[in-house]
Amino acid sequence: MPVLTSTTVGRKAILAGTGIVLLGYVTLHMLANLKAFLGPDSLDSYARWLREVLAPVFGQEGFLWLVRGVLLVCVVTHLVVAVQLTRRAHAARPVGYRHRTPVHGSYAARTMRWGGVIIALFVVYHVLDLTAGVLNPAGVPGAPYRNVTADFQHWYVVAAYTVAVLALGFHLRHGVWSGLRSLGFAGVSRPVALGYAVVITVGFLSVPYAVLFGVIQ
Amino acid sequence: MRYTLRIWRQAGPDEAGSLVPYQVDGITPDMSFLEMLDVLNERLVAEGSEPVAFDHDCREGICGACGLMINGVAHGPQRATTACQLHMRRLDPARPITIEPWRARPFPVLRDLVVDRSALDRIIEAGGYISAPTGSAPEANSLPVPKSDADAAFTAAACIGCGACVAACPNGSATLFTAAKVTHLGLLPQGQAERHTRAVAMLTTQDALGFGGCTLTGECTAACPKEIPLSTITRLNHDILR
Amino acid sequence: MIEYSIGEPLADQRAPAGPIENRWERRRFTARLVNPANRRRLTVAVVGTGLAGASAGASLAELGYRVSSFCYQDSPRRAHSIAAQGGINAAKNYRNDGDSVRRLFHDTIKGGDFRSRESNVYRLAELSVAIIDQCVAQGVPFAREYGGLLDARSFGGAQVSRTFYARGQTGQQLLLGAYQALARQIHAGAVRMHPRTEMLDLLVAGGRARGVVVRDLVTGEISTHQADAVVLATGGYGNLYYLSTNAKGCNATAVWRAHRRGALFANPGYTQIHPTCIPVSGEHQAKLTLMSESLRNDGRIWVPVTAADPRPPQQIPEHERDYYLERMYPGFGNLVPRDIASRAAKNVCDAGRGVGPGGLGVYLDFAEAIERLGRAGIEERYGNLFQMYQRITGEDPYRAPMRIYPAVHYTMGGLWVDYDLRSTIPGLFVIGEANFSDHGANRLGASALMQGLADGYFVLPATIGDYLADAPFDPVGAAEADAVERDVRDRIHRLLSVHGDRSVDSFHRELGRLMWDHCGMERSESGLRKALAAIPPLREEFWSRVRVPGDGEGLNQSLEKAGRVADFLELAELMCLDALHRTESCGAHFRVESQTGDGDALRDDANFGYVAAWEHTGGDPVLHREALEFTATTPSTRSYA
Numbered sequence A: 001m002p003v004l005t006s007t008t009v010g011r012k013a014i015l016a017g018t019g020i021v022l023l024g025y026v027t028l029h030m031l032a033n034l035k036a037f038l039g040p041d042s043l044d045s046y047a048r049w050l051r052e053v054l055a056p057v058f059g060q061e062g063f064l065w066l067v068r069g070v071l072l073v074c075v076v077t078h079l080v081v082a083v084q085l086t087r088r089a090h091a092a093r094p095v096g097y098r099h100r101t102p103v104h105g106s107y108a109a110r111t112m113r114w115g116g117v118i119i120a121l122f123v124v125y126h127v128l129d130l131t132a133g134v135l136n137p138a139g140v141p142g143a144p145y146r147n148v149t150a151d152f153q154h155w156y157v158v159a160a161y162t163v164a165v166l167a168l169g170f171h172l173r174h175g176v177w178s179g180l181r182s183l184g185f186a187g188v189s190r191p192v193a194l195g196y197a198v199v200i201t202v203g204f205l206s207v208p209y210a211v212l213f214g215v216i217q
Numbered sequence B: 001m002r003y004t005l006r007i008w009r010q011a012g013p014d015e016a017g018s019l020v021p022y023q024v025d026g027i028t029p030d031m032s033f034l035e036m037l038d039v040l041n042e043r044l045v046a047e048g049s050e051p052v053a054f055d056h057d058c059r060e061g062i063c064g065a066c067g068l069m070i071n072g073v074a075h076g077p078q079r080a081t082t083a084c085q086l087h088m089r090r091l092d093p094a095r096p097i098t099i100e101p102w103r104a105r106p107f108p109v110l111r112d113l114v115v116d117r118s119a120l121d122r123i124i125e126a127g128g129y130i131s132a133p134t135g136s137a138p139e140a141n142s143l144p145v146p147k148s149d150a151d152a153a154f155t156a157a158a159c160i161g162c163g164a165c166v167a168a169c170p171n172g173s174a175t176l177f178t179a180a181k182v183t184h185l186g187l188l189p190q191g192q193a194e195r196h197t198r199a200v201a202m203l204t205t206q207d208a209l210g211f212g213g214c215t216l217t218g219e220c221t222a223a224c225p226k227e228i229p230l231s232t233i234t235r236l237n238h239d240i241l242r
Numbered sequence C: 001m002i003e004y005s006i007g008e009p010l011a012d013q014r015a016p017a018g019p020i021e022n023r024w025e026r027r028r029f030t031a032r033l034v035n036p037a038n039r040r041r042l043t044v045a046v047v048g049t050g051l052a053g054a055s056a057g058a059s060l061a062e063l064g065y066r067v068s069s070f071c072y073q074d075s076p077r078r079a080h081s082i083a084a085q086g087g088i089n090a091a092k093n094y095r096n097d098g099d100s101v102r103r104l105f106h107d108t109i110k111g112g113d114f115r116s117r118e119s120n121v122y123r124l125a126e127l128s129v130a131i132i133d134q135c136v137a138q139g140v141p142f143a144r145e146y147g148g149l150l151d152a153r154s155f156g157g158a159q160v161s162r163t164f165y166a167r168g169q170t171g172q173q174l175l176l177g178a179y180q181a182l183a184r185q186i187h188a189g190a191v192r193m194h195p196r197t198e199m200l201d202l203l204v205a206g207g208r209a210r211g212v213v214v215r216d217l218v219t220g221e222i223s224t225h226q227a228d229a230v231v232l233a234t235g236g237y238g239n240l241y242y243l244s245t246n247a248k249g250c251n252a253t254a255v256w257r258a259h260r261r262g263a264l265f266a267n268p269g270y271t272q273i274h275p276t277c278i279p280v281s282g283e284h285q286a287k288l289t290l291m292s293e294s295l296r297n298d299g300r301i302w303v304p305v306t307a308a309d310p311r312p313p314q315q316i317p318e319h320e321r322d323y324y325l326e327r328m329y330p331g332f333g334n335l336v337p338r339d340i341a342s343r344a345a346k347n348v349c350d351a352g353r354g355v356g357p358g359g360l361g362v363y364l365d366f367a368e369a370i371e372r373l374g375r376a377g378i379e380e381r382y383g384n385l386f387q388m389y390q391r392i393t394g395e396d397p398y399r400a401p402m403r404i405y406p407a408v409h410y411t412m413g414g415l416w417v418d419y420d421l422r423s424t425i426p427g428l429f430v431i432g433e434a435n436f437s438d439h440g441a442n443r444l445g446a447s448a449l450m451q452g453l454a455d456g457y458f459v460l461p462a463t464i465g466d467y468l469a470d471a472p473f474d475p476v477g478a479a480e481a482d483a484v485e486r487d488v489r490d491r492i493h494r495l496l497s498v499h500g501d502r503s504v505d506s507f508h509r510e511l512g513r514l515m516w517d518h519c520g521m522e523r524s525e526s527g528l529r530k531a532l533a534a535i536p537p538l539r540e541e542f543w544s545r546v547r548v549p550g551d552g553e554g555l556n557q558s559l560e561k562a563g564r565v566a567d568f569l570e571l572a573e574l575m576c577l578d579a580l581h582r583t584e585s586c587g588a589h590f591r592v593e594s595q596t597g598d599g600d601a602l603r604d605d606a607n608f609g610y611v612a613a614w615e616h617t618g619g620d621p622v623l624h625r626e627a628l629e630f631t632a633t634t635p636s637t638r639s640y641a
């Protein structure tokens, strides 16, 4: 179906589609993180389960790699399309206004691009930190609980995560609202999108701050 | 009252332009914004210099000819109001007023505040119609249209083709304009046969003309003098992707 | 002062005789056809993209003719038809309220005060039905009932509900329909569209109209577009009065230049003044805004009993208000025809009882209607109009009554055409408001849209073939073509080289004021003579003192205006002469010398039962009379008392 790749609406739909997959991932990921509150075993066993699940079908870590593959494809596509649309937008207004006042004032909508970049950079750092462990104070493979707790002892790590998660929150505030509309469906209301974004943000941030303030040792 | 203006002056399509400061005196609250510019122009002519060129015709908010970026807002501060229907009682003499032309690559400046918006006509020509040659029409009441559909179609059909949506859109997109027409015709039974092809033809033309893509920022609806709803864009997306 | 002489009487050669019901059918049958293969080789220049021009351009292209289309706006969709609010008449009789083609025909003839041609008007009524079908098929979103069928309302005091409408934006929706049909043909390559292009002269060669000389308003380039036939659909010239409900760009240039090239100008003096417009607020007023006639269905018009009453309207007790229309015309009350409502307003204001700035206004009061229907009910009906009023005046019409005053709105006069819409120059057709039209001395509300679309969709496409059947015509001599182009260039050069000290607008305002005072709602011999004495010197002054900055190359809006005002200054004289020679009162043309005891218009069928078609000679104009016979109707006095 060429309209998908050849028209702006099609590209926006791809952005939405991939965005929604990523949205699904971050939602599950956020929920999984909450296991940290249930103690080391809960989170670590979950991590182990992640690697063993469906092993008979995909082999050891197979399913995980499948997920990673899907995520990678989505993030890259999402990124490429976002960049395409952004460059097109800049080309459409070579001469800007001297005096500009946004009327509608949806801050989230206008920060999608920078927000996205921040998220992208964060993900790279984050994977090196908690998946590969190379940037992690502890960096014990297969022991996410330790790594996480080791991480968030340091205020600057928490700060970095906070910035990223807030960026994601804004990104979703608009993304959740616009996603379905870009696909031509009625879509959810602004309050719902806001609520969703807040839940994800708070959910993610709960862990680092719990560690920082010693709720989780 | 006396106002301080900063107006974009540009001698021709290929000339360089700049914001030029002016003072206008004797402005009354019940003058329209364009009448205020008339006063300035009368004076400029009297002084032997060239008046400011700007598009206008009906001065009733219906022809869509006028279009000015007033202090960075398309058609100025009053919502749902074209520049010609904006009155000076709405503007504070203490604040200088910056007046710029619509800015978008498909809208080249012809002179001062006058831009070429014919790109919007190209979009309509690409499919913004129902093919019903003269004489081929059935009896009008032979196809009833539910009142709700007719009303919704009218709301979208109210677009005056002024281009403020393009001017206001951070992406320089004409999607609200295109979506308004696609929605108007797509809601009516007469418009069903060409519904998908119409949407695709109009959108591909819009893209080819160099307009940006819509990312649902929503600045357009806010600036639209006819308050064309954002839902028309969802509908366009639907008709394209179906 | 300008004089005139009487020339040969004029007759409509092409209206078939016989029973009026099937004249149009017979004409369509007798009209010769052009075979499709030849149509592709014939070019028609259509000037104007309003309802008339756009519908004609699209329909001719669909027939296979090569069409080149012109308008001065940046897009054909902006033609002033876009501003029409109220609605369009059609004898559908959906309401079963006794309407019929015959009744619409009869009402239009009577409304025009028996100064229009029966055969044309009957055809108009006949075609009104097909227009609605056509527009609906194009997707025009007319107002509908809950059952999904078309709604229709009564308009301008008509006793039947035959007016179809799309909220307060009927003209916009009809024009978009026609524009979209035109756009389809532009896309198909059948129409070559030239926006921002102004016609400045007509190319007449070998006794036929063979093209137009135009100026590209962006590049300033002057060029000639040759054609096998030329159609003028350039609208009305009410903008001559400076303050009117017309758009700022409305002009008489196309028709006036054609007139100077030999086309007769009919009834130039017939001007319609609309009673419900927003009053002038100050010196710098650029144009007047119409408030739809439909407001008179629920609003009550009044002024204070005592002159110069300083109190705000709400504080004036009922018994100190004069609902003068209800008093003078108990039968029709606030719904009397436009000319009567307008004149009555003028009279109370002249008597010093007017309200608002300069005492030029009367109240249109909705207090009672708001009580009856509730604020919501009023919003439902007139929401957008109330909003527009508030935007412009800054006053809230839900609280205080509106102030309204009459304003120039429509010109019944225009180039003379026969039943085929041919002017007196072979090959020059004139449609829409630009021709002298089917409205006689006064147009009924919601009938101009009907006429424009009837002309463009149905009449012209059927009659133009009969002329083009004689094509191909001899090629136009280079000398002839160059001569016209040279005239245009010289004129532009003259305008630019006056280097005077007065702006174009200042002349336009002065002319408008003069015409409004002496050739407006009420005309008198002395007033018209005053105007006729004042116009030539004003014209001289224009050509010696006007200042047009800039040059002819590129976009120059002062130059555009200057050319238009220069033509207004010539046309105005003919308007006054026409008004002066017609010593009767008829329709919108009210001569103070000719009224009944109780101030009603007094018609003089014996001496003025004709169309006055004026010939341009360079010297004094020559009057050709087309006698009007009435076989299907009997002229009666229009009495609303």
Ligand SMILES: Cc1cc2nc3c(=O)[nH]c(=O)nc-3n(C[C@H](O)[C@H](O)[C@H](O)COP(=O)(O)OP(=O)(O)OC[C@H]3O[C@@H](n4cnc5c(N)ncnc54)[C@H](O)[C@@H]3O)c2cc1C
Binding pocket: C047, C048, C049, C050, C051, C052, C053, C070, C071, C072, C073, C076, C078, C079, C080, C081, C082, C083, C084, C085, C086, C087, C088, C170, C171, C197, C198, C199, C200, C233, C234, C235, C236, C245, C246, C247, C250, C251, C253, C254, C290, C409, C410, C431, C432, C433, C434, C445, C446, C447, C448, C449, C450, C452
């Ligand atoms: C405010 C208002 C409200 C009205 N409401 C109603 C109503 O409710 N019902 C009704 O029946 N009638 C109404 N009328 C009257 C009706 O709208 C007009 O008579 C009708 O629309 C005229 O259509 P037209 O196609 O003849 O001319 P227009 O629509 O005026 O079009 C003129 C065209 O000619 C072009 N043109 C003019 N001069 C030149 C030139 N020199 N060179 C090139 N192009 C040129 C213009 O660009 C334009 O495209 C209203 C009129 C006004 C002003």
Ligand code: HEM
Binding pocket: A012, A013, A015, A016, A017, A018, A019, A020, A022, A023, A024, A026, A075, A078, A079, A082, A083, A109, A112, A113, A115, A116, A117, A119, A120, A171, A172, A174, A175, A176, A178, A179, A180, A182, A183, B215, B216
């Ligand atoms: C886990 C990470 C991410 C999630 C969950 C996500 C989610 C979404 C969603 C749901 C949308 C809405 C699509 C639409 O409006 O049609 C969206 C849009 C967008 N995303 Fe992301 N995204 C993520 C990462 C990124 C990244 C890394 C970038 C990098 C640049 C990015 C840039 C954008 C842009 C530019 C848009 C367009 C928004 C708009 O203008 O409507 N996103 N994203």
Ligand code: HEM
Binding pocket: A026, A029, A033, A047, A050, A064, A068, A071, A119, A123, A126, A127, A130, A131, A144, A148, A161, A164, A165, A168, A204, A205, A207, A208
């Ligand atoms: C702030 C709270 C967060 C915490 C505590 C956290 C924790 C973790 C942990 C422990 C892992 C390793 C899981 C494993 O290897 O088994 C992980 C992986 C990952 N996280 Fe997060 N994360 C957080 C936020 C985010 C955010 C906001 C995003 C996306 C925008 C994200 C995206 C990822 C990705 C892509 C992986 C790699 C998954 C894989 O390939 O195994 N995380 N996270």
Ligand code: SF4
Binding pocket: B158, B159, B160, B161, B162, B163, B164, B165, B166, B176, B177, B180, B220, B223, B224, B225, B226, B227, B228
């Ligand atoms: S959608 Fe609104 S802003 Fe855009 S052209 Fe139409 S009326 Fe103007």
Ligand code: F3S
Binding pocket: B168, B169, B170, B171, B172, B173, B174, B175, B176, B213, B214, B215, B216, B217, B218, B219, B220, B221, B233
């Ligand atoms: S502002 Fe632009 S991004 Fe879309 S919603 Fe309006 S067109």
Ligand code: FES
Binding pocket: B055, B056, B057, B058, B059, B060, B061, B062, B063, B064, B065, B066, B082, B083, B084, B085
């Ligand atoms: S001038 Fe017509 S909309 Fe403003």
